[in-house]
Amino acid sequence: MKKTLGVLFSFICICIFAFSVSVVGVSAASVTVGISVKGTTLETGKSLIVTVSAKDGRAPYKYKVDYKMDNSGWITAMDYGNETVTEIQLTTAGHMTIRASAKDASGLSASVTKEYDIEEKYTELMNESNASDIKAKLGTAITLTAAATGGKKPYTYSFAVESADSELTTVQDFSGNSNYSFKPSKPGYYTVYTYVRDSDNITVEKPFNIVVTQETGKPLVNTSSADTKVKAGGTANVSALATGGTAPYTYTVRYKNTSDEVYTDVVTESKSSKAAITFVRSGFYSIKVTVKDYDGRTAEKEIITASTEQTNRALINVSAPLISHKSLFNKGSGTVIKGQALGGTKPYKFAYSYSINGSDFKRVRDFSIDPDYNMTFDTIGKYIVRVEALDGNDKTACRYMTVNCVTPSYKSMEGGEILHTCVNYGRTISLTIPDAGDGAYYSFYYKKSDENVWQQLRGYSHNRNVTLRPRYLGNYIVRVFIDDGKKVRWGDYGYYTEIPDEVYEELALVNKNRKTAGLNPLVIDTELTFLANIRAEELAVSYGHNRPDGTLYDTIFTEYGAERSQLTLENIAEGYETVSDAMQAWMESEGHRDNIMNPDVTSIGIAINGIYWEQLFSDNIADSITQDEE
Numbered sequence: 001m002k003k004t005l006g007v008l009f010s011f012i013c014i015c016i017f018a019f020s021v022s023v024v025g026v027s028a029a030s031v032t033v034g035i036s037v038k039g040t041t042l043e044t045g046k047s048l049i050v051t052v053s054a055k056d057g058r059a060p061y062k063y064k065v066d067y068k069m070d071n072s073g074w075i076t077a078m079d080y081g082n083e084t085v086t087e088i089q090l091t092t093a094g095h096m097t098i099r100a101s102a103k104d105a106s107g108l109s110a111s112v113t114k115e116y117d118i119e120e121k122y123t124e125l126m127n128e129s130n131a132s133d134i135k136a137k138l139g140t141a142i143t144l145t146a147a148a149t150g151g152k153k154p155y156t157y158s159f160a161v162e163s164a165d166s167e168l169t170t171v172q173d174f175s176g177n178s179n180y181s182f183k184p185s186k187p188g189y190y191t192v193y194t195y196v197r198d199s200d201n202i203t204v205e206k207p208f209n210i211v212v213t214q215e216t217g218k219p220l221v222n223t224s225s226a227d228t229k230v231k232a233g234g235t236a237n238v239s240a241l242a243t244g245g246t247a248p249y250t251y252t253v254r255y256k257n258t259s260d261e262v263y264t265d266v267v268t269e270s271k272s273s274k275a276a277i278t279f280v281r282s283g284f285y286s287i288k289v290t291v292k293d294y295d296g297r298t299a300e301k302e303i304i305t306a307s308t309e310q311t312n313r314a315l316i317n318v319s320a321p322l323i324s325h326k327s328l329f330n331k332g333s334g335t336v337i338k339g340q341a342l343g344g345t346k347p348y349k350f351a352y353s354y355s356i357n358g359s360d361f362k363r364v365r366d367f368s369i370d371p372d373y374n375m376t377f378d379t380i381g382k383y384i385v386r387v388e389a390l391d392g393n394d395k396t397a398c399r400y401m402t403v404n405c406v407t408p409s410y411k412s413m414e415g416g417e418i419l420h421t422c423v424n425y426g427r428t429i430s431l432t433i434p435d436a437g438d439g440a441y442y443s444f445y446y447k448k449s450d451e452n453v454w455q456q457l458r459g460y461s462h463n464r465n466v467t468l469r470p471r472y473l474g475n476y477i478v479r480v481f482i483d484d485g486k487k488v489r490w491g492d493y494g495y496y497t498e499i500p501d502e503v504y505e506e507l508a509l510v511n512k513n514r515k516t517a518g519l520n521p522l523v524i525d526t527e528l529t530f531l532a533n534i535r536a537e538e539l540a541v542s543y544g545h546n547r548p549d550g551t552l553y554d555t556i557f558t559e560y561g562a563e564r565s566q567l568t569l570e571n572i573a574e575g576y577e578t579v580s581d582a583m584q585a586w587m588e589s590e591g592h593r594d595n596i597m598n599p600d601v602t603s604i605g606i607a608i609n610g611i612y613w614e615q616l617f618s619d620n621i622a623d624s625i626t627q628d629e630e
Contacts, residue, residue: 031057031110035100043121048088050077050098057104064101069118070094093120125151127206129194138187138214144194146178151198158195163188164248164271187214187247189271213246213294220245222299224289229392232282232309232346238266238275238289245293251275252290257283258304258369259563259620281566282309282346282392284369304369308345308392315344317399319371319387320561335453337385337401339371340561344391351388357381377405420494425473425526426533426607429495433464433480440484442466449475449494470497471530499529502579503606506615509583510596510604519599527563528605528616531556535570535616536609543574543612565620569595573613582613 034053042048054061062080069092078086080103088098096116103109125148132143146157159180162168165188172180174197184190190210197203221243227236240251253275254263266275269292279285287303319339339350349367356379365373367390377383383403390396423429433442444457444466457466460483470476478493503524511521534556535547542548547555553570556562571592576582586592595601595617605616 031055031061031102031104031108033100033102033110033112035098035112035114037098037114037116042090042116043119044090044093045121046090048090048098048116049085050088050100051085052100052102053084054102054104054110057102057108057110058106060105062103064103066099066101068097074099090118093118120152122152123150125149125196125198125202125204127194127196127204129196129206129208131192131208131210134208134210136210136212138184138212140212141181141183142192142210143179143181144192144208146180146194146196148196148198148204151196151202152200154199156197158197160193160195161190162193163190165273168193184212187212189248211248211294213248215246216244218244220291220293220297220299222289222291222301224251224291224301224303226287226289226303226305228304229306229308230279232307233280234278234307236277236279236285236287236305236307238277238287238303240270240273240275240289240291242291242293242299245297245299246295248294249273250292252292253277253287254290255285255287257281258286259283263288279305279307282307284347306347306392308347310345310393311343313343315389315391315395315397316342317387317389317397318342318558318561319350319389319399320401335375335403337373337375337387338561339373339387339389341389341391341397342558344389344395344397345393347392349390351390353386353388355384355386361386375403377403380405420475420496423470423495423497424533425497425499426469426530427537428467428469429476429478430465430467431478431480431493433466433482435464436482436484440482443481443483444478445481446470446476446478448472449477454479469530469534470495473497473499473526499524500608502608503529506579506583506606506608507604509579510615513587513596517597519597520602522602522604522617523621525603525605525618525621528603528618529607530605531560531562532605532607532614532616533609534560535572536607536612536614539572539574539612539614540609543572545570545572563620565618567598567600567617567619569598569601569617571595571613571615571617575611576613577611579608586615 032055034055036051038049050065052063052065054063062082063078063084064076064080065078065086066074066076067088068074077088096118097113098116099111099113101109101111128147128149130145130147133140136142144159146159148155156174156176157178158170158174159172160168160170161182171182174195190212192208192210194206194208195203223241223243224239225241226238230236238253240253242249250269250271251273252268252270253266255266255277256263266277277287285305285307287305288300289303290298290300292298318341319337337352339348341348347369349369350371351363351367352365352373353361353363354375355361375385383405385401385403387399388396441460441462442464443460445454446457446468447454457468468478475494475496478495479490481488481490507522507524514521535553538548545553547553554568557568571586573582573585576585586596598617600619601617603618603621607614
C-alpha cells in the first residue's frame with residue numbers, strides 16, 4: 001500500500017514538471033524585454049513610472065532600470081530584482097535615456113531603451129537682487145548684485161539710477177554682468193532699479209531706496225526761493241533748498257491767499273526740491289517752505305508771491321476809513337484806514353503818510369500787502385492822510401483824506417442811563433430830535449459803545465431828522481449837538497443791533513440741504529448780511545437782480561467798500577410769508593438751487609424785508625458769526 005502511493009506520487013510530480021516545462025519552455029536562445037512608461041507632463045518636478053516586462057528565455061526573471069541625462073553616466077533606479085515597477089523623479093531638464101534590462105533563470109539577459117526630452121518646469125520669474133548697503137555716508141561705494149529664480153534660463157541683467165531731482169537713467173543695459181557699483185557725488189535720496197530678464201523676455205524689476213548722508217557741522221538754513229510775481233491762473237515755481245545740518249533734506253510746501261486762514265498742502269516731506277503752485281485768482285499768496293534734515297531738524301521760510309490780473313481800467317484809489325464820514329476825532333483816539341483800489345493790475349500794495357497843519361508829509365508805513373493801517377491822532381489840528389496804492393505793474397494812485405483832531409468842550413444835556421433800542425442788523429435807524437426852537441442847529445455823531453472815536457453823520461443844520469445804518473453788531477450811541485444861539489448842549493440815544501431768529505432758521509434749512517449732498521455748511525457773514533439787508537430794501541423798490549439805478553446787484557460791494565471775492569451769487573424771492581415757503585420755492589428752482597448747493601461758496605448773507613427775501617453767497621468769509629456768539 002505505501003509503495004503504491006509512492007509510485008503514484010512520483011508519477012504525479014513527473015506529470016506536473018512535464019506540464020510546467022511544456023508551458024514555459026525548456027530552453028531559449030534569447031530574452032525579450034518590454035518597457036512601458038507612465039507619467040504626467042515631462043518637466044522638472046514631475047515623475048515617471050517605469051514598468052518592465054520580459055518573455056522568452058527561462059522564468060523567473062529579474063529586472064533592472066537605469067537612466068542618464070544627456071551625456072552623463074548611467075544612474076541605477078532599480079537594480080536586478082523581482083520588482084517590475086520603479087519611479088524616476090525628474091529633477092533636471094534635458095535629454096533623458098531610460099534603459100530597462102531583464103535576466104532569465106539561465107542567466108540570459110536583454111535590454112531596451114527609450115528616450116525623452118525633459119523640459120524645465122515653468123515657475124514665475126523672481127528678482128532676487130540685493131544691495132550691499134541702503135544707507136551710506138558720502139564717498140562710500142554701493143554695490144548692487146542682480147539675481148533671479150524661476151522663469152527660463154539663461155538670465156540677463158540691467159541697472160538704472162534716479163535721484164530725487166533727476167530722471168531715471170540706465171547705467172547698464174541687459175547683459176550677463178550681474179553686478180553694478182556706484183559712488184554718489186553728493187548726498188541725497190537715490191533709487192537704483194535692478195532688472196532681470198529670462199530667455200522668454202519676461203522682465204522683473206526690483207528697486208532699492210538708498211540714502212547717502214553727509215554731516216556738515218553747520219546750522220540748518222532754509223534757502224528756498226519761488227517766483228514772486230505770476231499772472232492769475234499761472235504757475236509759481238518753488239525751489240526748496242537748504243544748507244547745513246545733515247543732508248539729505250525733505251521738503252514741505254504749503255500756500256494760502258493772505259486773506260485766507262488755512263494753508264493748502266502742495267507736497268509733504270517730499271524728497272524732490274521742486275514744486276509748482278497754480279493761483280486761480282489774483283491776490284497776494286503766502287508760500288511756506290519747511291526743510292527737514294536727515295537728523296530731524298527743521299527750518300521754515302515764508303515767500304510772498306503776487307498773482308496779478310490785468311484790467312482794462314485805469315488804476316483808481318478808493319481807500320477810506322472802515323466807516324465812511326470819519327472826520328472828527330478826540331485827541332489820542334484813532335481809526336483804521338482801509339487801503340482799496342480798482343482797475344490797474346491786481347493785486348495792490350499800500351503806503352501811508354500824513355501831514356499836520358500844513359507840515360510836510362511823513363511816511364508812516366511803506367508799501368505793504370496789508371491794506372489796513374491803524375492811524376492815531378495825537379495833535380490838535382487838521383490832518384491830511386495820504387494813501388498810496390501800488391498795482392502789479394508798479395503804477396501808483398493817491399487818495400487824500402482830511403481828518404480833524406479836536407478836544408470837545410460840550411456838556412451833557414441830560415443825565416441818567418441810556419436806554420438802547422433794538423434794531424435788526426443791517427437796517428437803518430431813523431431819529432427825530434425834539435424841536436429846540438426857531439433858529440436851532442443840529443449836528444449828529446455816532447459810535448459803538450466800546451469805542452472812543454465818534455463818526456460824524458451830519459454837520460450843523462436846521463434838519464432835526466437823521467438816519468444811519470450801523471455796519472457792525474453791538475451797541476451804538478447816537479449823539480446830537482444842539483446850538484440854539486445861546487449855548488451848545490448834547491444828548492445821547494442808544495441802540496443795539498441783532499440778527500433776527502428767522503435768519504438762523506433759514507440758515508439751518510440751507511445747511512440741511514447741503515448736508516444731504518455732502519457739502520460744507522455755510523456760515524453767516526456779517527458783511528454779506530449787511531449788504532443783503534440793503535438789497536432786500538431795494539427789492540421793494542425794483543424787484544430783480546438789477547438795482548434801482550440799473551446796475552447789477554454786485555455793484556453794492558464797491559459802493560459800500562465791502563471786501564469782494566471772486567465768487568458772489570444772489571437769490572431773491574417775492575411774496576412768501578414764511579422761511580420754509582421761501583426755501584421750498586428756491587429749492588424747486590434749478591438756478592436758485594444751484595446757488596444754494598454750490599460747492600465753492602463758504603458764507604451767506606440773509607435778509608428778510610416783509611415779503612421780500614434775499615440771499616448773498618460768497619467764497620470768502622469777512623466776519624462770521626454763529627447764533628451762540630450772537
